Amino acid sequence: MPEMRFTVRWPDGTVDDCYSPSLVIKDYLAVGGSYAVDDFVRRSRDALHIASERVRAKYGFACSSALDQLARIERKAERFEGGQVGVERFAE
Template sequence: MPEMTFTIRWPDGTREHCYSPSLVIKDYLSPGASYSLADFLGRSREALTIASDRVAARYGFACSRALGQLARLEAAGGTFSTHPDARVVVESFDA
């Protein structure tokens, strides 16, 4: 499966390099786009779940790295949940 990484910038300016085991993330996020925190987390959740399911369909087990990435995004996103105007920027797809 073609895997990829992408870089995001959290509302506090912190950059994070993220992983997806599938290019499906490109269907949910766009480089240069800014998303509300809730929208970003929802899109990431859906894309990384689909990516993990694709791995499971092909290899017989879920992608623990994709699910770990999702858990990391949700945990980090939780630190900004009290900020109603919090936005996450997708800086790049790193292939």
């Protein structure tokens, strides 16, 4: 299963490298895109749940790494009220 990393810049300027076990993240986020924090979380949640389910379909269990990544995104997003999250790059 092709996995990938995606790099995002938060409203405070910090940068995080994030993980997806599937390329589906490309259907929800675009390099150079800027998303309101709530929208970024929603898109990430949708994509990472789909990615985790693809792992389940192939291997018989959900992807804990995808769900852990989602939890980190959700926790970090709680620090921001408003602002934009920028997607800086994808690495396959």
